[in-house]
Amino acid sequence: MQIIIIGASGHGKVISDIISYNIERVGGGGSYKFLDGNIKRGTEIHGYPVIGTVEECVHYPEAHFLIGIGDNLTRKKIAETYELNYITAIHPTAVIGENVHIGNGTVVMANAVINADAKIGKHCIINTSAVIEHECTIGDYTHVSPQACLCGNVHVGEECHIGAGATIINNKNIVNNIIIGAENVVIRDINESGTYAGSPIRRIG
Template identity: 30%
Template structure:
């Protein structure tokens, strides 16, 4: 059976790391799509967005975002004009552990060493970096980025378009409001309201601190 052709957007660290998570028995990488025409690669072809519309049979993995741009992930991914979720793939590293009754949406990237346990739900357009553990019955909503070595205890809900910094620990049964930034190595011991910027142990909201 012919391999499905795949484009990765953009040409960034997440995109390069995604190559280790893609089943190359099923997909053939055509190249990367990027808005920065100054980027170049000796190893990969880099295309403009035009290729997304020219070859509508090509599949896509879209993994933009960083602590500086996480709030724009939804806007950036939507701007690709891929209204059909079926054009997106989800890439799961073979060394990730996905538990019983876990549900994972479209356009998700789950890297090596990630553990997701019973009944957790990962919605669409989520990136999870290496060695993060998401426990039972937790929910990660659309467009959220989760760093490496994060521990999310059972029953936690993380809102849309959040950034959870590497090394963060989140206690069970709390909620993280949408569009929140959790700084590196923070310990979250209570609910976090939307649009917060949490840092420290225990974490405090920089927005409140600055007011």
């Protein structure tokens, strides 16, 4: 299987680690390459080459793709511009519960936990040691940062960013286009798009 990662900076490198771990674990064949217009063609990342720019993805119709870019809106723009064979990547140390749905293009990092009946949209990032509890739903293009925790039955919209170490208590609803600051605790529904921080949390922009 040929896997191409779009984006060869920090997030792309973490995805390449996940792919390497999975290839080694199953003992199967496969390789991956990168597309990144900001890095010189031929540069090797973790031993695998940058083979061109993002726009050149259309030259590889048989390949499987992941978008290794942390910015939600950039991931969305690429995914909606190029109809590619997007796959998921799940680190072997992640815990995935029963009846969990994970959309195409989503990446689940090391030691993340996604518990029973959770539904994760497409092209999301569930980052290192994040916890998504039972029956949560997460919209497309949302990033749950390292060690963030969504308690049971939390509903998060599309294109949200949940900051590192943030907690959303159970049964809360978060609309689209929300940024939750790091280490903050959400104790009420958030019904207006914007950036939220503080204790108690409040809209700051």
